[in-house]
Amino acid sequence: MTGKRCFFILISFFLMVTFSSVVMAVPSPPVMSVIVSDIRVTITWSEVGGATGYFFSYAPSPYTGPGSIITVDMGTANMLSAVLSPGDAFYSAVQAQDASGLSVFSNIEEIKIAEQRKKDYFLTRILV
DSSP states (O other): OOHHHHHHHHHHHHHHHHHHHHHTOOOOOOOEEEEEETTEEEEEEOOOTTOOEEEEEEEESSOOOGGGOEEEEOTTOOEEEEEOOTTOEEEEEEEEEETTEEOOOOOOEEEEOOOOOOOOOOOOOOOO
8 A cells, every 4th residue: 555545544534433423422311200290290301401302202001012102392392291091101201302313212201190099979868
C-alpha cells in the first residue's frame, strides 16, 4: 500500500468510528411513576434532556404477545390520566425520542384496577 492510501484508510476508519458513535447515541429512558386511586390512573414520567417527544405503550395483563401492544404518541407531554374499569389490568412503559431515535423502554409497570365488590342490600323486617 502506498502511504497516501494507507493514510486515507486510517482517516476514513477514524471518521467512521467517531461519527457512528455520535449517530447511535439514543436518549436515556424516562423514569415512569404510576398512581392508582380507585379507578383513576395517573401516569407521569421524568423529562429527558434533549427529548423531542415521548411514546406511551401499554398491553393487557396477562400479556398476550407483541400484537397486543398499543403505542400512543404523547408529543411533549409527560403525564397521562385516565379512568379505567374495575378489573382492568395493563403493563405500561414510556420511551423518549430525539433526533437520533427512540430510547429503550422505561421501567415497565403493571397497573391493576381492583374488582368492585357487589354491594349487598338486605331488607330487614323489624317486628314490634
